[in-house]
Amino acid sequence: MTTKHLLIAALFAAPLTLAAQERYATRTGHISFHSDTPMEKIEAHNHKSISVLDVSTGAVEFAALMKGFEFEKALMQEHFNENYVESDKFPKAVFKGTLTGLNADDMKKAGNKEVTVQGEMTMHGVTKPVTIKGNFTMEPTGAIKATSTFTIKPEDYNITIPGMVRDNIAKEITVKVQMDYVKM
Amino acid sequence: MFRPTFVLIAALFCTPVILAQDDLLDLLGKEEDTKEFTSASFKTSRVINGHSLENTAHGVLDFKINHRFGFLNGGLYEWFGLDQAWVRLGFEYGVTDRLQIGIGRSSFQKYVDGFAKYKILRQCESGCDMPLTLSLVAATNMTTLRSSELPWYSEGREDYFTHRLAYSFQMLIGRKFSDALTLQLMPGVVHRNLVSTLEEENDVMNIGAAGRVKLTKRLALNAEYFYVLPGQTLAPEVSADRMDDPNPGYKNSLSIGFDIETGGHVFQLHFTNSTAMNERGYITETTGDWLKGDIHFGFNVSRVFTVYRPKAKVTG
Numbered sequence: 112m113t114t115k116h117l118l119i120a121a122l123f124a125a126p127l128t129l130a131a132q133e134r135y136a137t138r139t140g141h142i143s144f145h146s147d148t149p150m151e152k153i154e155a156h157n158h159k160s161i162s163v164l165d166v167s168t169g170a171v172e173f174a175a176l177m178k179g180f181e182f183e184k185a186l187m188q189e190h191f192n193e194n195y196v197e198s199d200k201f202p203k204a205v206f207k208g209t210l211t212g213l214n215a216d217d218m219k220k221a222g223n224k225e226v227t228v229q230g231e232m233t234m235h236g237v238t239k240p241v242t243i244k245g246n247f248t249m250e251p252t253g254a255i256k257a258t259s260t261f262t263i264k265p266e267d268y269n270i271t272i273p274g275m276v277r278d279n280i281a282k283e284i285t286v287k288v289q290m291d292y293v294k295m
Numbered sequence: 296m297f298r299p300t301f302v303l304i305a306a307l308f309c310t311p312v313i314l315a316q317d318d319l320l321d322l323l324g325k326e327e328d329t330k331e332f333t334s335a336s337f338k339t340s341r342v343i344n345g346h347s348l349e350n351t352a353h354g355v356l357d358f359k360i361n362h363r364f365g366f367l368n369g370g371l372y373e374w375f376g377l378d379q380a381w382v383r384l385g386f387e388y389g390v391t392d393r394l395q396i397g398i399g400r401s402s403f404q405k406y407v408d409g410f411a412k413y414k415i416l417r418q419c420e421s422g423c424d425m426p427l428t429l430s431l432v433a434a435t436n437m438t439t440l441r442s443s444e445l446p447w448y449s450e451g452r453e454d455y456f457t458h459r460l461a462y463s464f465q466m467l468i469g470r471k472f473s474d475a476l477t478l479q480l481m482p483g484v485v486h487r488n489l490v491s492t493l494e495e496e497n498d499v500m501n502i503g504a505a506g507r508v509k510l511t512k513r514l515a516l517n518a519e520y521f522y523v524l525p526g527q528t529l530a531p532e533v534s535a536d537r538m539d540d541p542n543p544g545y546k547n548s549l550s551i552g553f554d555i556e557t558g559g560h561v562f563q564l565h566f567t568n569s570t571a572m573n574e575r576g577y578i579t580e581t582t583g584d585w586l587k588g589d590i591h592f593g594f595n596v597s598r599v600f601t602v603y604r605p606k607a608k609v610t611g
Contacts, residue, residue: 161323163322189352
């Protein structure tokens with residue numbers, strides 16, 4: 112190997128590295144879920160979700176600790192962790208996906224953009240493919256606000272709801288995601 | 296040849312970054328361990344008669360409806376005890392996550408009782424390393440029977456208010472070993488202001504042990520036993536065959552039962568040889584003998600209401 116080869120290698124590596132650094136992240140993402148039935152309204156909020164977005168590749172990942180979801184009623188929270196999602200065994204919900212409908216140029220100018228995220232959600236030990244629609248708002252400051260609302264079915268993730276409370280818990284749970292990304 | 300080497304090193308540093316894109320979340324580094332206390336050691340604040348490691352959460356009111364039916368050995372004539380029933384109605388409230396207070400009223404001896412329970416140490420799940428929970432329980436009870444119905448009262452004798460009182464202090468030390476198993480020890484002392492004979496102690500030292508095995512997500516098996524140190528109690532009327540008991544006439548309290556949880560309710564169904572539902576009664580004055588079939592079927596129903604919502608401790 113000559114010096115020239117090394118230089119060429121370095122030149123190839125450099126731009127890639129730069130591009131790969133177009134990353135945005137948050138540690139204080141807000142994820143909430145809502146179950147609405149005539150019998151009972153249940154909602155829980157997690158303000159400590161983490162997420163990383165790589166604009167150059169469109170890769171986006173989310174993670175939330177199940178124990179980080181706070182309920183209105185202490186007992187609901189205990190039951191959620193103990194009986195439904197079994198937080199001790201499956202402490203985290205993770206989503207990994209790819210974003211379409213947004214490119215690096217869009218990120219540079221302020222504005223609104225509809226996006227589609229395709230990927231896999233892992234929760235309660237079950238991994239399912241999901242497609243989610245979302246909205247990105249590029250702030251003039253360079254920060255990015257992302258929001259999304261979608262529904263999931265507890266049964267898809269092996270979360271069983273006993274007959275006695277079946278009328279109290281919605282078949283489809285609405286999940287709301289709100290992320291305020293800043294550049295890494 | 297300084298420069299090429301430098302470039303080579305730079306190139307080596309760049310490559311891993313590109314590969315690492317697989318796991319973006321790792322870029323944020325390790326999450327801080329948030330302090331998390333162990334929850335759900337027991338389904339409710341009582342094992343059966345005795346207190347458990349659990350408190351009602353801050354701002355939660357727990358309404359307790361407890362029943363003890365008659366002895367099973369009453370047979371078919373007494374419908375295996377169901378013809379008789381003693382009731383205790385109680386309210387318990389979580390003043391903070393550590394402090395719980397409660398009051399209750401029983402039909403047995405027309406007892407009124409009150410208690411405070413404070414968690415000094417809390418078993419830790421993550422972010423700290425406390426291996427066990429330690430609570431103190433201070434309880435008092437008083438009979439509200441009419442003077443004429445009090446066992447120690449007779450014509451011309453003064454009915455002192457203080458004679459109606461008894462106290463109990465317990466320390467609960469326990470650990471949730473796994474999702475399935477929780478064990479606790481309960482050393483304590485019951486103080487009775489008035490006892491029936493000179494031979495009896497006013498302060499009765501005792502130690503209890505309790506545990507639960509979780510069978511399914513919503514069903515658990517509980518058991519508790521209270522051992523009274525020998526020579527401290529003596530029942531007013533003791534039959535000859537019971538004189539060689541360590542505490543003649545009285546038995547140690549043993550209870551076994553199931554916890555069934557359904558949303559906002561916990562149903563506790565159990566068998567016990569104790570009739571009373573306060574410490575004085577079940578620790579020092581249990582007369583039932585398991586071996587003779589002096590067993591009560593009983594249940595506790597716990598219904599919780601969230602009356603106050605503490606402000607969320609974590610904010611964005």
